[in-house]
Amino acid sequence: MPSLSDFGIVDETIEQVPAGQVLVKVDTLSMDAWIRTTLDAEGFHESVTLGSTIRAFGIGQVVASSDPGFAVGDWAYGLLSAQTMALMDAAALTKVVPEQGVSPSDFIGLLGITTxxxxxxxxxxxxxxxxxxxxxxxxxxxxxxxxxxxxxxxxxxxxxxxxxxxxxxxxxxxxxxxxxxxxxxxxxxxxxxxxxxxxxxxxxxxxxxxxxxxxxxxxxxxxxxxxxxxxxxxxxxxxxxxxxxxxxxxxxxxxxxxxxxxxxxHHAARFGEAIKEISQLIRTGKAHLPEHVVEPIDRFPEALMMLFTGQHSGNLVVKP
Amino acid sequence: MPSLSDFGIVDETIEQVPAGQVLVKVDTLSMDAWIRTTLDAEGFHESVTLGSTIRAFGIGQVVASSDPGFAVGDWAYGLLSAQTMALMDAAALTKVVPEQGVSPSDFIGLLGITTxxxxxxxxxxxxxxxxxxxxxxxxxxxxxxxxxxxxxxxxxxxxxxxxxxxxxxxxxxxxxxxxxxxxxxxxxxxxxxxxxxxxxxxxxxxxxxxxxxxxxxxxxxxxxxxxxxxxxxxxxxxxxxxxxxxxxxxxxxxxxxxxxxxxxxHHAARFGEAIKEISQLIRTGKAHLPEHVVEPIDRFPEALMMLFTGQHSGNLVVKP
CATH class of the missing domain: 3.40.50.720 (NAD(P)-binding Rossmann-like Domain)
Incomplete structure (x- = not known):
């Protein structure tokens, strides 16, 4: 089990947004159990290296864009990191277009890929x-x-x-x-x-x-x-x-x-069907996923450990 | 692991064959791993009680019949026991009618339910x-x-x-x-x-x-x-x-x-298809299952243990 002293916060300055990339202000990060496995030398998923950021799926809003696919203000979903601002390849992000009755946060909850x-x-x-x-x-x-x-x-x-x-x-x-x-x-x-x-x-x-x-x-x-x-x-x-x-x-x-x-x-071919069914449940009030919010970003390691000590109900998220 | 001293041979006389039953001279018994599990108090399959015979699938020939479905000389397949002669309900036996190129022993080998x-x-x-x-x-x-x-x-x-x-x-x-x-x-x-x-x-x-x-x-x-x-x-x-x-x-x-x-x-609905395919392999010489024969019936316990010590290749059988 990692301890809080294994983690640290580093301040970096983003000077520019290169072509094909966007800068995303991280809104919410989804705390999923798979993240723990990336902290092993050999886990299910690609491991993170010492000194790098820890990955987490999340949503955020574009604050600067050097890619024609995203405009400032767009909501984006993807594999972000434990960061307040994320400089991302546009190709690694999905634009989130909330439909009637479905909010951006649903995309890391009832409609999230890991949830x-x-x-x-x-x-x-x-x-x-x-x-x-x-x-x-x-x-x-x-x-x-x-x-x-x-x-x-x-x-x-x-x-x-x-x-x-x-x-x-x-x-x-x-x-x-x-x-x-x-x-x-x-x-x-x-x-x-x-x-x-x-x-x-x-x-x-x-x-x-x-x-x-x-x-x-x-x-x-x-x-x-x-x-x-x-x-x-x-x-x-x-x-x-x-x-x-x-x-x-x-x-x-x-x-x-x-x-x-x-x-x-591997089942991406059925995501369309899933999204249609789940969105309908959201609109008709038949599905709920309360967020258990931990903030700010400094408490990301604490939130990660909460997954294993079982202190939360619903969707554990970090808001930077 | 049972030892040879856990087993014994008992002689009994069969006086008559009641209506609906047949007397089968056991020809060959199939030694299958599941038999071992019937020797536990609680195994996969129904356990045998102390003092009773040990069950095994096998084939034999009818030597006396009080059931219209079987005549003397018929080959029969079923869940027999470690016996030389088995008094069986006719309903618990399947009449084996060897087709061209398929022998009775194939019914406890390439066509056997447990093999x-x-x-x-x-x-x-x-x-x-x-x-x-x-x-x-x-x-x-x-x-x-x-x-x-x-x-x-x-x-x-x-x-x-x-x-x-x-x-x-x-x-x-x-x-x-x-x-x-x-x-x-x-x-x-x-x-x-x-x-x-x-x-x-x-x-x-x-x-x-x-x-x-x-x-x-x-x-x-x-x-x-x-x-x-x-x-x-x-x-x-x-x-x-x-x-x-x-x-x-x-x-x-x-x-x-x-x-x-x-x-x-649970897959009995497909046995017909299986038997057709396997019989064709037998007839065309594309499937073989050599028998490793242990005899006589006294060596049944020894054969049972051979399953676990891995001393045989192919189909381990006991001939009484």
Whole structure:
């Protein structure tokens, strides 16, 4: 686990904006678990080098442009960094054009590639959720989990969320509308799950890994066809060199089930469909993703660690 | 691990054959890894009780019948036991009618439900093998693995088999026709695999589990769509209460891949297609499954343990 003393703030002056680049005033950065893996020498994603900035998806407004595709005042989305101002290749940014009822901040929340689109792709494209499915979601009070709970409900599933503590469980069954919540701090998850879904679960959307994954595997619907979608494993990111593999993976064979991983960008062909569906949920008030805001930029390292200590509900963001 | 002293032979007299039953002279019993799991108090399959016979799939000839569906001399296939003569419900048996070029023993080999049909279902129905795929098979010299190697070659895949020792590897690349073999006793499997399949594997058919599963996960084709088919985990059957889960299961997420388990009987709708394809391979001399015969029935326990010590190639059977 990194400590706060591992991070530092550096002031730099941006003298000019070269051709093809734009200067973005960072508005909001999305704090996602994958960021932690870039701090290892060898993680899932390209690692950052010592002394460089830490990457994070975010949105901002263009304050200077040397590219014809962006004008001052445009909103832009992309892989920014822990910065107040970001000098970016225009090609690495997507112009965000808010539609009726959809705000710029939705593009790092319910419509964000690491949040809402990840949730939709995992649930729909990979997990093939069906109406009437019993869907289990770990990390249900987190950003991705919050989206999964709501999207699954909107598609007619029965949804059980796993979260830590009564406040988060209340958030999951309250604002998010899950049918039930399991407090993993209040007793054995498998026992609670077996009581809530005695015939087993059809779909498990996993953000956590570890023992919770085994509890879910042990409660897959026996008749076959259950799906485990591996989105992440936040319980294991502190030590990717010695991950606790699912001891009960043979349940997949015993129960004719599957475990499916995904890279969200490999499913870009379906983003249009996802954005249409999610935008409609936003407009009709059927999806919400409260922001847990940490500010200013100096507290970026603290926010990163909050992801792992589980102090927040909803979408953890940093505003510089 | 059971020891030979855990087993005993009991003589019983069969006085009569009740209505609806038949008496079968057991010809050949198929020694399959799942049998080991029935010796645990709680395994994959229904456990046997102390003092009862141990179940095994097999074929035999009817010597007395009190059921109109079977005549003396008919060949029958079913879940028999470690017996010389089996008194069976007729409804629990399938009459085996050998076609041209297909012998009764093929029904516990290339066409057996626990051998050839398991291989076909895992490879085709679950693994969705495609021509040109790089297919990796663990336990490639075993009964299921031998079938997988040959069926995958017949469907146009490039096949790499994993086996223990030069003799078995020679069997895999020789009689079975694999493109390459990896001797897991001769060095790190992952290193050998990376050399043989530098662009990664498309399909891994796993009979073994443990470290070999991790080596395969680490070498899945990065572009996405690779499949891991979990057929068994013979390396783990001695202690199902503390299975070594795949530490690298997150490769599924990183590489947009899936891990799929199956219960062969859930795919019974495709057995007809499988039997047609495999029978054609048998008739045209494109599939072989040598029997490693242990006899007589007294050596059944010894044969069961051979499955785990890896002393055989091909289809391990007991002839009473």
């Amino acid at each position: 809402g689109l990840t949730a939709w792709v995992g649930l729909v494209a990979v997990g093939e959720v069906q109406p009437g499915d019993v869907v289990l979601v770990s990390g249900a009070a987190g950003a991705v989990g919050s989206c999964v709970v709501q999207f699954a409900k909107a598609r007619g599933a029965r949804v059980i969320g796993i979260a830590g503590g009564p406040a988060k469980c209340g958030f999951v069954t309250g604002l998010l509308g899950a049918d039930a919540a399991i407090d993993y701090k209040a007793g054995d998850v498998g026992t609670q799950l077996a009581r809530l879904a005695p015939e087993g679960i059809d779909l498990f959307f996993d953000n956590v890994g570890g023992e919770i994954l085994d509890a879910a595997l042990d409660n897959l619907r026996p008749r076959g066809g259950a799906r485990v979608v591996i989105c992440g494993a936040i319980s294991q990111y502190q030590n990717l060199n010695d991950v606790r593999g699912p001891k009960l993976y043979l349940r997949l064979a015993e129960r004719n089930a599957s475990m499916r991983g995904f890279v969200v960008s | 050839g049909l398991t291989a076909w279902v895992g490879l085709v129905a679950v693994g969705e093998v495609q021509p040109g795929d790089v297919v990796l098979v663990s336990g490639a010299a075993g009964a299921v693995g031998s079938c997988v190697v040959q069926f995958a070659k017949a469907r146009g895949a490039r096949v790499i088999g994993i086996a223990g020792g030069p003799a078995k590897c020679g069997f895999v690349t020789g009689l079975l026709g694999a493109d390459a073999a990896i001797d897991y006793k001769a060095g790190d499997v992952g290193t050998q695999l990376a050399r043989l399949a530098p662009e990664g594997i498309d399909l891994f058919f796993d009979n073994v589990g443990g470290e070999i599963l991790d080596a395969a996960l680490d070498n899945l084709r990065p572009r996405g769509g690779a499949r891991v088919v979990i057929c068994g985990a013979i390396s783990q059957y001695q202690n199902l209460n503390d299975v070594r889960g795949p530490k690298l299961y997150l490769r599924l997420a990183e590489r947009n891949a899936s891990m799929r388990g199956f219960v062969v009987s």
